[in-house]
Amino acid sequence: MWIAIVTVGSDFLRLSAAPDLPMPAESVEVLLPVALDRSFTYSLPEDIIAPPGSFVEVPLGPRAVAGVVWGPGDPEVPAGKLKAVRQKLELPPLGDELRAFVDWVARYTLAPRGMVLRIAVRGARNPGDETPRSAVIATGSAPGRATPARTRVLATASDGVPRSKSDLARAAAVSPGVIDGLVADGALRIVEVIAEPIGSGLQPDLGRPELSEAQADIAALLQAAVRDRTGSTHLVEGVTGSGKTEVYLEAVAEALRTGRQALILLPEIALTQAVLDRVTRRFGGAPGEWHSTVSAKRRARIWTGTASGETRIVVGARSALFLPFRDLGIIVVDEEHDAGFKQEDVPVYHARDMAVVRGKLAEAPVVLVSATPSLESRVNADAGRYRHHLLPERFGGRTMPEIELLDLRADPPPPGRWIAPRLEEQVRDTLARGEQALLFLNRRGFAPLTLCRACGHRFACPNCSAWLVEHRFRRQLACHHCGHHEPVPPACPKCSTTDKLAAVGPGVERIRDEAAALFPEARLAVLSSDLVIGADSIRAELKAVEDHAVDLVIGTQLVTKGHNFPHLTLVGVVDGDLGLGTSDPRAAERTFQLLEQVTGRAGRGAIAGRGIVQTTDPLHPVMQALKNHDAAAFYAAEIDARADAMLPPFGRLASLVVSAPVRNDAEAYARALAQSFPASAPARLLGPAEAPISLLRGRHRFRLLLRADRTVDVPGLIRAWLAEAPRAPASIGLHTDVDPVSFL
């Protein structure tokens, strides 16, 4: 009856408020976490009181499903169709703000509302009673015998936080036996603890760092935004090593001080132990950690903890954006340029952009943080939609690494090798000084292409338009798009010639072999996601590099993810041109971001760093931007090019993914759709001919691209078109991914 319409920038955000008098509801509208856009009306037994947001169990067909009361029931539904709510569930209700967010995201991403609700209720169950667990704390007395391992353990335990034996051993990187030894020695004591709510008991003023003037200024502005309860958006752009994390943690501290909660989003949380450690040090306790590998029980504790308000800080992957925060005071999106914020499955959404919307609904500032912002965020900052804060210098007087462009045409490596003499010499000098070097190549495996020298046959993926990559360590040929793999055959499948198969081009495994031959005395480590499997072993490898147990690192983009290597002084980029040759309109932007991040790993410690980028095109704008540390000029040029081409964020771009188990079905439907697109529409449809296909989770995917001027409501246009378009056979799925700018 009384609908409050909250307009934020456009009419996209509608927040429906409850009527001011609780009417005795006879029926309720219930949204269910299944692939349905519709909600259903159920009758409400007189003894159940279920205001909007309540969790209820309802019958759906033959099953009983837990859903959420979304509002009053639809009186138009004939009484004979109504089924009754079975029971109300003992769970904290979903607040108005989160329900409005679910509706908004579903409408914007063209996803069924139930699929969005599903994300918001993952973890919505009672964690049950907590049984006391045993933990160890430091007693304060010195051990009888001090070893480096023991010293590390006691340093870790000196904060007084009780930890389980295994957690403490892992945190100090020692074997569990060391802990038992210290307990026997009386330096550690076993205590029984009842687990506090996760992410609670945090102290905003515990580990306050010294801030530079520039850091303190930005921190003060962000803190004011937290206090003001405005849904403002901020872009904090600071070069690698400028201390961005300290700045946003001060804003997080302000949220804690004012009694509110904080959410820190990270693109790949399994790799970013560093941020968790820093939050723990800064606030004297661990935040809630939310990502796909967190156990169901921990999930439940964090979900209920955020709903009750006891969990004060959550550090999480994109789905943490749908947690039921009671009073959210700030959202931080760290590494905001990272493509990991994009969810490719239904609902297809970009967490950075959805964060902006949730921030507005929650009246909380959103802080986007990066050394290499996305073009979208740069444009939004330039246009004044986001406030732009710059940290142009490294913290503590450290300098940016000096970047050298190594022209591969003038100084090529010997045939069959990829490290040019000049880079080899620089690595040798670095190692001789006892410093650490990194050779970066963003390509897994041994060689990206295998061909038969006898007949010219090339090994291609049967499902995708891609070559198979040889993985010599695993003795396989693998497709990096769909995961197809086969053993390396002894002979050519086409002409049966043996011993004529040739590996073409380098991958990290091949660079490892080359480096091992060139620098036989160096301790090598390869950091590649297919060789280092599982979050724990990745963390262990990163720690070994951090501790200088490795001299020369050979790595893929795994090494660019938020880790500091204090001993690293030289970064060599083996193929700077990789990624620039594609037709992806974001190729230059992505390559710049990647190479700036990886060269920025050098010189974060006491010794100044250097970067050497091997390239065949030293005059390319990306190379010049790296060398001159002139991101501003690069961004300006890229933004102009985007504006001319009407690409996001100037034009609207949507992709529709048609997927089916059979490739021909997907293609036929994609064509049928394309033909039905009206010529008069204020947008152009591209594909499917020029669209790449791939196989993902057993389904062939065809992409259609829709390009429009920014004045078009793309989700609306697609909805209207699909209502008229040929209906998809049920075995064909259609995802939609709308580039988000319209809500700003």
Place this chain on the structure above:
DNA sequence: GCCCGCGTCTGA
């Protein structure tokens, strides 16, 4: 998303 019913296929 999940269940069910239906049509079709397969093997004895």
Place this chain on the structure above:
DNA sequence: CAGACGCGGGCA
């Protein structure tokens, strides 16, 4: 002819 399997519709 029983049982398996894939597809499509409905779900209040």
